[in-house]
Amino acid sequence: VIHPIPSGTRDVLPDELRELRVITDAMRDVFEARAYGEVATPALEYETVLTRGDSAAADPAYRLFDEHGNVLVLRSDMTIPIARVVATRYGSAPTPLRFSYVAHAYRAVKQHRGHPREILQAGIELVGAPGPDGTAEAISVLCAALDAAGLSGYHVGLGDASLFPRVLEREGIPAGARQKILFELASQDMVGLERELEAAGATHLYEIATARGGIEVVPEGEPLSELYGLLEPHVADRVIFDLGLVRTLGYYTGPVFEVYDAAFGSPLGGGGRYDDLLGRFGRSLPAAGWALDVERIHAARLEEGS
Amino acid sequence: VRIAVPRGAMFKETLDLLDGLGIDTREVRANDRKLLFEEAGLITMRPSDVPTYVEAGAADIGITGKDVLAEQGERNVYELLDLGFGGCTMVFATVAGEDPAAEALRRLGHMRIATKYSRIAHDYFERTGRQVEIVEVKGSVELAPLTGMVDGIVDLTATGTTLRENGLVIREEIMSSTARLIANPVSYRVKAAQIDAVLRQLRAR
Numbered sequence: 001v002i003h004p005i006p007s008g009t010r011d012v013l014p015d016e017l018r019e020l021r022v023i024t025d026a027m028r029d030v031f032e033a034r035a036y037g038e039v040a041t042p043a044l045e046y047e048t049v050l051t052r053g054d055s056a057a058a059d060p061a062y063r064l065f066d067e068h069g070n071v072l073v074l075r076s077d078m079t080i081p082i083a084r085v086v087a088t089r090y091g092s093a094p095t096p097l098r099f100s101y102v103a104h105a106y107r108a109v110k111q112h113r114g115h116p117r118e119i120l121q122a123g124i125e126l127v128g129a130p131g132p133d134g135t136a137e138a139i140s141v142l143c144a145a146l147d148a149a150g151l152s153g154y155h156v157g158l159g160d161a162s163l164f165p166r167v168l169e170r171e172g173i174p175a176g177a178r179q180k181i182l183f184e185l186a187s188q189d190m191v192g193l194e195r196e197l198e199a200a201g202a203t204h205l206y207e208i209a210t211a212r213g214g215i216e217v218v219p220e221g222e223p224l225s226e227l228y229g230l231l232e233p234h235v236a237d238r239v240i241f242d243l244g245l246v247r248t249l250g251y252y253t254g255p256v257f258e259v260y261d262a263a264f265g266s267p268l269g270g271g272g273r274y275d276d277l278l279g280r281f282g283r284s285l286p287a288a289g290w291a292l293d294v295e296r297i298h299a300a301r302l303e304e305g306s
Numbered sequence: 307v308r309i310a311v312p313r314g315a316m317f318k319e320t321l322d323l324l325d326g327l328g329i330d331t332r333e334v335r336a337n338d339r340k341l342l343f344e345e346a347g348l349i350t351m352r353p354s355d356v357p358t359y360v361e362a363g364a365a366d367i368g369i370t371g372k373d374v375l376a377e378q379g380e381r382n383v384y385e386l387l388d389l390g391f392g393g394c395t396m397v398f399a400t401v402a403g404e405d406p407a408a409e410a411l412r413r414l415g416h417m418r419i420a421t422k423y424s425r426i427a428h429d430y431f432e433r434t435g436r437q438v439e440i441v442e443v444k445g446s447v448e449l450a451p452l453t454g455m456v457d458g459i460v461d462l463t464a465t466g467t468t469l470r471e472n473g474l475v476i477r478e479e480i481m482s483s484t485a486r487l488i489a490n491p492v493s494y495r496v497k498a499a500q501i502d503a504v505l506r507q508l509r510a511r
Contacts, residue, residue, distance in 0.1 A: 110380065113361075157495045189385045191486065212498035240495050260492045265363020266382065267491065 008109040008117035020120070020298055024102050026148035027122045027292075031100035034141055036124050038100050041081040047071040052280050053080035053251065061108030061117070074106035079251075079277070079289055082125045087281035095128025095285060102294070116295070123271070123291030127278065130286040132223060135255050135273050136230035138288040142271070143235045145292065146259065150301050154261045154268070156238045157212075159245025160224050161252040161272060164209060173200050185209055186246045209244040217241050227255055251277045259292065263303035268296045307493070307500045310360055310368030312353035313338075315464070316392040316485050320369050323389065324348070327507055357381045357488065366493035367501060373462055373483040377423045384489040386501070387508055392485035396426060398478040399469050400458040401451050405477060407458040411436060417457040420450035427460035430480050448472040 005011070012020065031038060047063065050073055060073035075081055078101050090097055102122045109115040122145070126138050139156060146154050164185060168178045177200040184192035190210060197203050211217040218224045218241055228236060240260075247256045247270060256272030271290025278285040311320050311334070321331040330346055342349050349365055354377075356370035361381050371392055375385060398419075400407045410417040416437035421427045424440045431438040441456055448468060450456045458477070463469055466476065487508065489501055 113358075155496055188383065188491070191385050191388045212495055212502075240498070242495055258495075260496050262492065262496045265361070265490055265492055 006117065008115055010116075016298075020294060023149045023294055023297055023301070024120075024122055026150070027145045028100070028102065030141065030144045030148045031124060034098070034144070036098040036100035036126075036141070038102070039082065039085065040101065040103065041075070041078070041085060043074055043104065043106070044072045045075055045081060045084075047073045049084060050075065050080055053083055053277055060106070062106055076107055077105050078103055078121060078123060078291065079125060079274070082127075082289075083278050083281050083287075086127050086278060086285070087283045091283055096134070097125075097127040099125045099127070105291075120294040121269070121291040122294050123269070123289060125287060125289035127287045128285045129288070130275070131254055131273050131288065132227040132230055134286065135227055135288050138271065138290060139257060140232060140235050142257070142259070142290050142292075143238055146268075146297075149292075149297050151261060151297065151304065153263060153304055154238065154259055154300075155240050156235075157242045157245055157258045157260055157267075157270075158224065158227075158239050159242045159256050160222070160254060161246065161256045162254055163222065163224070163243055164205075164246075167205060167208060168202075171202055171205065173202055182246075185244055211241070211243040213241060215239075215241065217243060224255060247272055255288075257290065261300040261304070264296055264300040266296065268300060269293050307366045307497060307504070308347045308349065308364075310356045310365035310370075311348050311350045312356055312368075312370055312485075313350050314353055315394075316353060316369065316371065317350075319391040320485070323369075323391075323508070323511075326511060327504060354378070357383055360488050360490050363490045363492060365490070366497055367487060367489045367504065369485055369487055371483050372486050373423065373426070373481070375486060375488070376481065376483075377425050379425060382491055384491060384494045385486050386489055387487040387505060389485040389487055389508070393482065394462050394464040395482050396423065396460065396462055396480040397469075397476045398430070398458060398460050398480060399451075399463075399474045399476050402473050402475045406451075407477070410457040418455070419458050419460055420447050420456040421460040422447060423460055423462070426480065430460070448474060 060076055062074040064072050066072055082099055086097060105119050105121050106117060107119060109117055124141055126134050129137065165182060168181060181196045184196050193209060194206055197206055215228050245256055251274045252272040253275045254273035258270035259268040261268055269290060269292035273288040275286040278287055321335060324331050333346065334343055334348055351359065353370045354374050356368040357374060357378050359365045360368040360383050373396055407417045416439060418439045418441060419427055420441045420443050422443065424442050427440055443450060447459045447461045451459055452472060494501060
């Protein structure tokens with residue numbers, strides 16, 4: 001008998017789950033050793049609560065009604081649920097607060113592209129520790145988790161969500177043109193970016209948007225160079241600066257990062273600093289965090305080993 | 307760096323371009339059945355498959371048309387450079403004479419459009435405020451309006467010859483397209499130096 005399951009979902013059988021467990025157990029040890037207590041939150045949340053965080057980021061792919069007609073959604077990440085937890089359960093607790101999780105998140109898929117609907121994420125949230133020290137700590141835990149997961153060839157792409165918007169503003173580019181330029185950058189369309197920069201008479205900024213490499217590509221006085229100075233040497237060695245790096249979620253306010261491994265064709269995860277998000281839930285605190293896709297890490301590890 | 311090369315209309319100019327980068331393309335030119343050329347670091351495929359392979363990291367960079375990128379939208383790839391060749395235009399065409407699509411729109415309030423580019427067609431008519439029903443076909447789109455199955459077509463044309471020979475005329479131009487260099491998002495960072503070197507050479511061409 002064959003009973004189908006939805007596209008983009010799958011069963012995990014004992015052999016694979018054993019291997020995934022090795023990875024998540026190793027990461028949990030890292031979280032525990034660094035005092036990031038593990039939390040679990042419901043997979044279902046009220047839509048009205050989740051969309052307080054960021055309407056686009058929280059844009060849930062799966063909605064259902066409960067018995068009273070309330071709209072429930074499946075969470076699309078863990079950052080927003082933890083922001084809710086902090087505001088409601090830790091309203092006056094001393095900071096910084098450190099949380100970790102190993103949990104599923106739910107995303108929409110595009111047809112026939114092999115995207116999963118259900119993603120197993122492992123990650124942390126560091127709440128109430130401002131940058132650059134808080135960001136440096138988050139990246140340090142990130143590298144410890146990747147080391148523990150058994151990856152050897154990974155890199156951390158490091159950018160700043162506020163850098164290019166600030167540069168455009170400083171150059172006196174009008175708001176309308178700025179929006180077009182940032183749209184092309186977020187779309188990863190460098191041809192469009194060059195076209196819009198040219199239209200705004202700012203072609204010299206193209207080099208900033210496409211700068212990737214070591215600390216030498218970071219302009220003097222940028223917060224990123226201070227952050228870099230705080231990283232331990234073995235963490236700093238993993239960093240590739242990317243001044244045009246834009247994460248798709250709208251709530252990032254400062255440094256952002258993504259994890260790459262030449263053994264896998266997509267980023268393994270990422271995160272950044274979001275100093276405005278907690279305030280939308282009623283307790284204004286600076287925060288940083290990241291999430292890794294456990295199944296991608298597993299795939300990258302197998303490929304590295306081969 | 308592994309490169310995804312489009313077979314078809316852009317094939318020859320792409321190989322000429324690769325020659326300019328110092329890549330030996332003789333084996334590729336001599337062999338039109340083989341697909342994977344390990345030594346030269348090339349894989350060949352139809353243009354519409356290039357974003358799929360590049361997104362998955364099976365190739366670090368690739369060459370494909372802007373029309374393909376527009377149709378497949380939201381692929382997680384970087385579009386790095388307009389290569390200039392492979393120029394063509396996405397057009398809305400109907401049979402010559404009185405425009406049956408305009409007539410359908412006036413009389414029925416909507417029109418039927420055959421295309422291989424359902425996303426581009428859908429977005430275009432929505433943007434211009436016209437209701438359409440898209441009929442997706444895989445082969446020669448020119449046939450569809452001649453049989454009366456649809457009122458018009460959206461298709462790619464370089465010279466307009468095929469359209470003319472089938473008694474169709476261009477009513478509107480939707481977008482123009484040229485070949486683009488695209489990159490996998492991981493390779494774009496991890497192999498930044500190699501990819502930027504390719505970009506510099508191509509820009510200096």
